[in-house]
Amino acid sequence: MLCKNNLKEEGFHKLQVYIDGLEEKDGALISVLxxxxxxxxxxPEEVQEYVAKNLNIPISKVYGVVSFYQFFTMVPKGKYPISVCMGTACYVRGAEKVLDSIKNYLGINMGETTEDGLFSLDTLRCVGACGMAPVVIIGKDVYGKEDVQDMKKILEKYRNLEK
Structure with a gap:
């Protein structure tokens, strides 16, 4: 437990250094988040409270921003978060089938994380890469069209990084 607390303290220290380095704190909420x-x-709630306190804004404002923007999450994500675009172009070009193949292969549903903590699964409304539809983002890597037809192969690549 000590290790976890030390990591948390280190995280709050890094966040404080970032906040202290801001030239202007007004209007910095999204960048701080x-x-x-x-x-x-x-x-999590304690991080939101810390941000509110250090930016001198109400916790309700922080929570409002966190809950409004889909990018932010209040639950832990996998090491390799997976986002499937469900925008119109992606949906029409088979995003739902791609999503189903990921769910079946990983054995998780939307908003869940695999037991090993490697993958979490969500959808996005649109990533703005309609020409590549359907699009899947894993971490910071973007996959489209032919690539996503074999999601098992792509996901195995990430699993192999952990060996």
Whole structure:
């Protein structure tokens, strides 16, 4: 438990350094939340409270932003978060079948994380890459068209990185 607490303290220290380095704190909420999510992997209540306190804004405003923007998450994500675009072009070109293949292969549903903590699964409304439809994002890697037809092969690549 000590190790986990030390990591949490280190995370809050990194976040404080980031906040202290801001030239202007007014209007910095979204950038601070991005940084906090980068550090912690998600935005639990205690991180939101910390941000509110250090930016001198109400917790309700922080929560409102976190719950409004789909990018932010209040639950832990897998090491390799998977997002399937369900925008019109992707949907018409088979995104639902791709999503089903990922769910079946990983044995998880939307909003869940695999037991090994490697993958989590979500959908997005549109990623703006309609020419590549259907599009799947894993971490920061973008896959489209022919690539996503064999999601098992793509997901195995990430599993093999952990061996």
């Amino acid at each position: 991005h940084q906090a999510q980068e550090i912690f992997g998600y935005l």
